[in-house]
Amino acid sequence: MKILFLDSPAFAKQDMIDAFEACGVECSLFFHDAYNLRSDAGYARAFDEAVSKERFEFVFSFNYFPILSNCCMRHNLKYVSYVYDSPLVSLYSYTLINPCNYVFLFDHTTCQMFLNAGISTVYYLPLAANVTRLRSLSCPAELSEKLRSEVSFVGSLYNEDHNLFERLTNISDYTKGYLDAIMSAQQKIYGYFFLEELLHPNILNDLQNSVPYSPLPDGTESAAYVYANYFLARKITSRERISLLDKISAQFPLKLYSHRPSAQIPNAAFMGTVDFYDVMPLVFQNSRINLNISLKSIYSGIPLRCMDIMGAGGFLLTNYQADFLDSFQPEEDFVFYESEDDCLKKVRHYLSHEKERLQISRNALGKMSDFHTFSHRVKTILSIIP
Numbered sequence: 001m002k003i004l005f006l007d008s009p010a011f012a013k014q015d016m017i018d019a020f021e022a023c024g025v026e027c028s029l030f031f032h033d034a035y036n037l038r039s040d041a042g043y044a045r046a047f048d049e050a051v052s053k054e055r056f057e058f059v060f061s062f063n064y065f066p067i068l069s070n071c072c073m074r075h076n077l078k079y080v081s082y083v084y085d086s087p088l089v090s091l092y093s094y095t096l097i098n099p100c101n102y103v104f105l106f107d108h109t110t111c112q113m114f115l116n117a118g119i120s121t122v123y124y125l126p127l128a129a130n131v132t133r134l135r136s137l138s139c140p141a142e143l144s145e146k147l148r149s150e151v152s153f154v155g156s157l158y159n160e161d162h163n164l165f166e167r168l169t170n171i172s173d174y175t176k177g178y179l180d181a182i183m184s185a186q187q188k189i190y191g192y193f194f195l196e197e198l199l200h201p202n203i204l205n206d207l208q209n210s211v212p213y214s215p216l217p218d219g220t221e222s223a224a225y226v227y228a229n230y231f232l233a234r235k236i237t238s239r240e241r242i243s244l245l246d247k248i249s250a251q252f253p254l255k256l257y258s259h260r261p262s263a264q265i266p267n268a269a270f271m272g273t274v275d276f277y278d279v280m281p282l283v284f285q286n287s288r289i290n291l292n293i294s295l296k297s298i299y300s301g302i303p304l305r306c307m308d309i310m311g312a313g314g315f316l317l318t319n320y321q322a323d324f325l326d327s328f329q330p331e332e333d334f335v336f337y338e339s340e341d342d343c344l345k346k347v348r349h350y351l352s353h354e355k356e357r358l359q360i361s362r363n364a365l366g367k368m369s370d371f372h373t374f375s376h377r378v379k380t381i382l383s384i385i386p
Contacts, residue, residue, distance in 0.1 A: 001024060001025045001026065001057050002025070002026045002027075002028060002054065002055070002056055002057065003020065003025055003026070003027055003028070003056050003057055003058050003059065003060050003080075004028050004030050004050060004051065004056045004058075004059045004060070005017065005020075005027040005028065005029050005030065005059075005060050005061075006030055006031070006035065006059070006060065006061035006062075006065070006068060007029040007030060007031035008031065008035050008061065008062070008063075008065075010062035010063070010084070011084070011276050011304060012062070012084070012127075012128075012130075012304065012374070013062060014277070015129075015130035015133065015374050016060075016062065016082070016374050016378075018130065018133075018374070019130070019373070019374035019375045019377065019378045020060075020378055022375050022378075023375060023378045023379060023382065025057075025378070025382075027060075028050075028054070028056070030046075030047070030050045030059075032046040032047070034067070035065055035067065035068065036065070037067055038066050038067060038093070038216060038217055038218050039067060039070070040067060043067055043071070044067075044071060044074075047068075047071040047075075048071075048075075051075050051077065056077065057078070058077060058078035058079065058080050058102075058385060059071075059072050059077055059078070059079050059080065060080045060081075060082070061079075061080075061081050061082075062081075062082055062083075062084060063081065063082075063083055063084065063085055063088060063090070064081040064083055064088060064090050064091055064093075064096070064103055065081070065090060066090055066093040066095040066096075066218055069081075069093075069095045069096075069098045069100065069101055070095055070098070072098075072100045072101075073095075073098050073099075073100050076100070077100060078100055078102060078385060079098070079100045079101050079102065080102045080104070080381060080385065081101065081102070081103045081104065082104045082106075082125065082377070082381070083103065083104065083105045083106060083107075084106055084127055084304055086106075086107050086110060086229075086295070086297050086298045086299070086301060087225075087229035087230060087233070087297045089216070089219065089221050089225075089226065089230075091103070091105075091110075091114070092215075092219050092220045092221035092225070093216070093218045093219055093220070094218050094219075094220060095218060096114070096119060096121060096122075097119055097121060098121070099121070101121040102121065102123065102381070102384065102385055103121055103122045103123070104122075104123050104124075104125035104381065105122055105123070105124060105125065105301075106124075106125065106126055106127045106301045106302070106323075107298060107299055107300055107301030107323070108124050108300050108301065108322070108323050108326070109193075109299035109300040109301075109322070110299060110300075110301070111123065111124040112124075123384060125377060125380060125381070126301070126302055126307075126323060126326070126327065126372070126377075127301075127302060127303070127304045127307045127377075128307055128311075128372050128373055128374045128376060128377045129307040129308050129310070129311025129312070129368055129372065129373065129374070130311070130373065130374055131311045131365070131368050131369045131372075131373050132373075134281045134284075134308065134311045134312040134313075135311075135312065135313060135365075137278070137281050137282055137285070137312075138282075139282045139285070139286060143279070143282065144286070146271060147274075147279070147282045147283050147286045147287075148286045148287075149253065149254070149255040149269075149283075149286065149287045149288070150252055150253040150254070150287075150288050150289065150351060151248060151249075151252050151253065151254045151255070151287065151288065151289045151291065151347060151351075152254065152255045152256075152257065152283055152284075152287035152289070152290055152291065153241070153245055153254070153255075153256055153257065153258075153290075153291040153293070154257040154258075154274065154280055154283055154284075154290075154305065155241070155257075155258060155293070155305065156258060156259065156260075157238055157241050157242055157258055157260060157262050158234045158235070158237055158238035158241070159238055159242070159260055159262055160260065163234065163235065163238070164211070164230055164231045164234065164235075165231050165232065165234065165235035167210070167211050168207065168210045168211055168231065169210065170209065170210040171206045171207065171209075171210050172206055175203055175206040175207070178203060179203075179232065182194075182195060182198050182232075183195070183232055183235065183236050183239075186232075186233075186236055186296060187236050187239060187240050187296075188339070190319050190320040190321070190338065191300070191320055191321075191322055193228075193233075193296065193297070193299045195228040195229075195232050195233065195296075196222075196224045196225055196228035196229070197224075199224040199227055199228060204223055204224060204227070207223070207227050207231075208223060211231075213226050213227070228297075229297040230297075233295065233296040233297035234295070234296075234297075236296045237293070237294075237295050237296050240293060240296070241293045242262050242264045242265060243340065244291075244293060244340055244343060245265050245268055245291075245293075246264055246265045246266075246267070246268075247340055247343075247344060248291075248343070248344065248347060249265055249266075249267035249268040250267050251344065251347075251348075252347055252348075252351065253269070254267070254268045254269065255268070255269045255271050255283075255287075256268040256269065256270050256271060257271045257272065257273060257274050257280075257283060258270070258272075258273065259272070259273045280308065281308060281312040284308060284309045284312040284313075284314035285312050285313055285314055287314060287315075288315065288350075288351060288357065289315055289317050289347060289350055289351065289357075290309045290314045290315060290316055290317065291317055291318070292305055292306050292309070292316060292317070292318035292319065293318075293319055294318070294319055294321055298321070300321055300322040300323045301321065301323050302321055302323050302324055302327075303321075306318055306321075306324075306334070307368070307372065310328075310333070310334065310361075310364035310365060310367075310368050310372075311365070311368045311372070311373075313361055313362075313364075313365045314361060315335075315350065315357050315358075315360060315361045315364075316334040316335070316364065317334075317335050317336075317337065317343070317346060317347065317350070318334060318335070318336050318337070319336060319337060320336045320337075320338060321336075324336065327367070327371065327372065328364065328367060329363075331360070332360065332363055333360060333363045333364040333367055334360065334364055335350065335360065
């Protein structure tokens with residue numbers, strides 16, 4: 001079996017290629033720099049040329065690209081998309097209903113929303129990890145000090161100057177106060193995302209006057225969806241991460257692996273970024289506690305960071321995400337916190353209960369090896385595609 005694999009940037013790209021090949025599927029890479037556009041004549045010609053050379057069972061990409069779906073429709077080819085980002089506005093393209101599509105979503109809530117709308121081209125499929133690769137990595141002596149920690153967090157603080165929320169400079173005082181109130185409420189709630197439904201018409205009008213948004217040419221997304229998920233959710237996540245990391249680092253040694261430090265976390269040891277493929281797993285292996293603080297626009301899904309932590313044999317302390325309960329047991333395979341105070345309490349507990357912490361890590365690694373590798377996901381995909 002041979003497939004055409006979109007060679008676009010994706011964290012787990014090589015792991016997925018390895019999984020396909022381990023399952024007897026040969027991957028032929030395809031790339032054109034217009035892959036993010038909704039239509040492009042040059043992209044279409046390049047795709048036509050690629051599929052004219054040999055026969056492919058289907059086309060695969062990480063995340064969903066409408067231009068690729070339309071190309072597959074023209075050639076009567078199946079298109080398999082494995083989505084790991086949330087939000088992903090391209091899912092609101094009308095092309096999602098193309099019958100060639102098999103779109104696998106890692107977030108069960110998002111998947112159910114589309115299914116409830118009568119869209120039958122979507123399937124729920126959690127993310128995974130390449131456990132064999134992650135466990136084969138060993139820490140070089142020269143990196144040992146940098147990568148060893150009591151508590152660590154790997155990820156963005158969403159504190160960039162170009163943050164979308166900071167562009168809302170011309171909104172009224174009433175709208176500022178209203179947004180601050182609903183964002184503060186959402187920050188404290190895990191398991192339910194309500195921001196979009198609270199953006200009433202008068203609030204949306206104010207936001208549109210400040211930073212206008214119109215659906216993309218083939219899009220069905222609402223302005224409320226975009227403001228809630230791209231503007232507000234990222235800002236909430238920034239506030240949540242900075243607040244929690246500040247409180248943890250005031251009481252426990254914490255290393256922060258991120259591209260931009262924050263003066264609001266003065267006690268954390270800022271370590272800069274680490275390479276996703278070769279170094280980040282070593283952080284997970286050498287941290288006694290690995291934190292996950294999910295992006296608020298991930299409604300229920302298990303982020304890739306969590307799969308990599310457990311797949312590397314690390315101990316995971318995370319905010320509550322409902323999809324964990326489909327596959328893992330709290331306090332047995334991972335630990336979740338319900339509030340900042342609860343998080344601090346659990347950091348203290350697991351730093352002082354080594355045997356319990358190590359057993360949880362071993363349990364998670366066993367389940368990852370047995371049920372949640374990319375090879376498992378490839379087999380599931382192949383079982384669904386006729």
